Amino acid sequence: MMYSYYQRVSSTLLVVICLLLWACSSAPEAPRSLPNAVENRVDFSGFWELDYSQSDDIQANLNALVRDVSRYNRQRSQASGVYQQAGSGVLIGGPGSTNSGASVIGLAQMANLVTQSQLMEITQGENEIKVKRQEDFALSCEFYLGQYHTVDTPLGKEICGWDRHQLVFKIVLPEGLTVQHIFSLGPQGQWLNVATTVISDRVTSPFTVNRVYARYEPSDTGYSCKMTLSRGRVCTTESQ
Amino acid sequence: MHDRISVKTGFMMRSMRVLGVAALFLGALTLYAENETPVPTVLVGDVTLKVERQNSEQERLDVGLAVFDPGIPIDRSSHSKLGIFPEIRKAESKFMPVLLRQALVASNAWGVVRVLPDAQMTTELLVTGVIKHSDGSRLELNITAVDATGLVWFDRLYRDQTNSSDYPAAEDRDPYDDMYRQIANDLLNYREGLTERQLQAIRQTAFLRYAASLSEDAFGGYLQKNEQGIYSVVRLPAQGDPMTRRVEGLREQEHLFVDTVDEQYVDLFDEMLVTYSLWREYSRDQALYLDDYEARAQTKERAGRRGTFAAMEQTYNTYKQVKIQEQDLDEMATGFNNEVAPTVMEASGRVFRLNGSLDAQYQEWRDILREIFALETGLPSSN
Numbered sequence: 001m002m003y004s005y006y007q008r009v010s011s012t013l014l015v016v017i018c019l020l021l022w023a024c025s026s027a028p029e030a031p032r033s034l035p036n037a038v039e040n041r042v043d044f045s046g047f048w049e050l051d052y053s054q055s056d057d058i059q060a061n062l063n064a065l066v067r068d069v070s071r072y073n074r075q076r077s078q079a080s081g082v083y084q085q086a087g088s089g090v091l092i093g094g095p096g097s098t099n100s101g102a103s104v105i106g107l108a109q110m111a112n113l114v115t116q117s118q119l120m121e122i123t124q125g126e127n128e129i130k131v132k133r134q135e136d137f138a139l140s141c142e143f144y145l146g147q148y149h150t151v152d153t154p155l156g157k158e159i160c161g162w163d164r165h166q167l168v169f170k171i172v173l174p175e176g177l178t179v180q181h182i183f184s185l186g187p188q189g190q191w192l193n194v195a196t197t198v199i200s201d202r203v204t205s206p207f208t209v210n211r212v213y214a215r216y217e218p219s220d221t222g223y224s225c226k227m228t229l230s231r232g233r234v235c236t237t238e239s240q
Numbered sequence: 241m242h243d244r245i246s247v248k249t250g251f252m253m254r255s256m257r258v259l260g261v262a263a264l265f266l267g268a269l270t271l272y273a274e275n276e277t278p279v280p281t282v283l284v285g286d287v288t289l290k291v292e293r294q295n296s297e298q299e300r301l302d303v304g305l306a307v308f309d310p311g312i313p314i315d316r317s318s319h320s321k322l323g324i325f326p327e328i329r330k331a332e333s334k335f336m337p338v339l340l341r342q343a344l345v346a347s348n349a350w351g352v353v354r355v356l357p358d359a360q361m362t363t364e365l366l367v368t369g370v371i372k373h374s375d376g377s378r379l380e381l382n383i384t385a386v387d388a389t390g391l392v393w394f395d396r397l398y399r400d401q402t403n404s405s406d407y408p409a410a411e412d413r414d415p416y417d418d419m420y421r422q423i424a425n426d427l428l429n430y431r432e433g434l435t436e437r438q439l440q441a442i443r444q445t446a447f448l449r450y451a452a453s454l455s456e457d458a459f460g461g462y463l464q465k466n467e468q469g470i471y472s473v474v475r476l477p478a479q480g481d482p483m484t485r486r487v488e489g490l491r492e493q494e495h496l497f498v499d500t501v502d503e504q505y506v507d508l509f510d511e512m513l514v515t516y517s518l519w520r521e522y523s524r525d526q527a528l529y530l531d532d533y534e535a536r537a538q539t540k541e542r543a544g545r546r547g548t549f550a551a552m553e554q555t556y557n558t559y560k561q562v563k564i565q566e567q568d569l570d571e572m573a574t575g576f577n578n579e580v581a582p583t584v585m586e587a588s589g590r591v592f593r594l595n596g597s598l599d600a601q602y603q604e605w606r607d608i609l610r611e612i613f614a615l616e617t618g619l620p621s622s623n
Contacts, residue, residue: 102547136560
């Protein structure tokens with residue numbers, strides 16, 4: 001009698017659990033846009049040349065960063081009871097501490113270093129993109145529906161994918177350094193904005209630089225280059 | 241109360257048992273799915289190549305090494321997770337057989353050793369391979385050797401691990417030389433177990449299978465295939481048979497093409513060797529980093545304090561250097577895979593220009609040879 005009672009209770013419990021699991025798995029979800037959804041994609045293909053006149057001035061951005069970290073440091077000092085006279089100028093941490101002068105300026109220098117490419121060549125297919133950058137490594141990404149592409153190596157981790165109409169490349173490097181590039185296309189597709197953000201765990205604010213690139217035809221430069229196996233990179237004056 | 245507990249425990253135990261059996265069943269299924277055809281694994285250590293000092297021409301079988309299967313998963317999204325660079329893999333699939341050939345030639349135990357654009361069952365001994373894993377620290381090759389009678393000599397997974405002494409690789413050395421030597425030794429060990437009669441049967445079968453591939457009508461009757469797929473010679477063509485001489489001539493022509501293609505493989509491989517060796521060394525370093533990155537970070541020479549430009553620049557440039565190196569190799573490998581020169585061949589007083597990929601050229605050349613044979617003999621060609 002007791003045996004069948006427990007059997008009944010257990011069976012009922014099992015059925016309830018199964019129903020609950022089924023209900024959870026089949027509950028209708030609100031429609032949401034998946035990362036890398038095809039409809040969000042923009043075609044960045046082509047040759048791009050840096051336009052200094054439309055790009056950010058690093059010095060101006062550095063000034064803004066210094067203001068940011070000074071404000072942060074001042075608020076922190078006040079919170080800890082240290083009085084700071086208003087308008088006392090730049091307040092940056094000492095060597096080795098967070099927001100030290102060397103770290104803040106280093107962040108701006110890094111942003112300058114990673115945005116040096118003057119020319120870019122982008123090839124984009126249905127499932128992948130490759131951004132060849134002059135004097136830097138190429139950024140490449142494979143898009144598969146609903147997932148961000150991740151490449152993990154001991155020297156760094158790359159994450160990339162679409163954020164609606166923007167393409168995001170994030171490179172997480174050792175020692176608290178992160179570099180992020182966000183690609184977005186201007187109206188009519190003639191301009192390409194690359195917003196590069198450098199983040200260090202030694203500075204409380206990130207540093208962002210916008211570089212604007214204009215489309216160009218490679219033949220306009222008077223030469224064209226291609227990679228060959230037998231002769232390496234070969235440039236000719238022939239127009240393409 | 242005690243009864244109630246024991247009943248409850250009994251029921252739970254039974255449920256657990258059922259779940260356990262189910263789990264075991266699922267586990268077994270998973271294992272089966274992962275290792276559909278388990279093959280014996282050979283862990284390669286230090287290997288000395290077995291060299292034959294004396295052997296008769298009768299014992300020397302010709303060997304065909306088919307370009308390896310690169311082992312690239314169809315699901316492209318898995319490539320980066322598995323650390324597979326498809327273009328590099330495709331290039332490796334072409335030049336690893338070249339390295340194996342070097343070991344076989346050095347063993348002085350074989351006839352002509354050729355790298356074939358695709359697997360041809362008409363060769364006396366055919367060796368095929370699948371690249372299961374390849375980077376600077378580990379190489380895994382699934383190697384199968386089958387003779388012309390259809391007898392499988394072996395089907396093994398070879399696994400070799402490098403150590404720091406393997407790098408930087410000397411110009412005439414490969415970090416996985418031991419593996420190629422091991423495969424060469426295993427082939428020789430097997431061949432040594434065969435009688436002269438068996439070796440002769442392999443050679444005759446190879447020739448007749450090639451002849452039958454040109455004209456099944458004329459040569460198909462010389463061979464018999466049993467239920468296990470093993471061929472045996474039923475009878476032989478008469479000595480001095482003109483048809484047999486024609487077949488020999490065409491077979492020579494086919495070999496000539498393979499030898500021409502072979503030179504292309506070697507030349508392209510030489511072009512890419514320096515970059516490839518560096519890439520393998522880097523990839524081994526990266527694998528080691530996985531193990532002791534933190535330890536290295538503590539001791540490595542720092543360009544500056546963490547967070548300073550000098551330190552960040554060092555971190556970024558290290559990454560950049562590896563990426564550029566990797567991308568250069570990938571681009572070179574693309575060149576390796578694409579750069580195939582047209583081959584000009586001559587047969588029966590006519591000149592043929594073959595284009596396209598090497599395996600397409602090989603197929604085209606074989607078709608031409610079949611047509612020539614059909615025209616010369618008036619027999620229908622086997623297609």
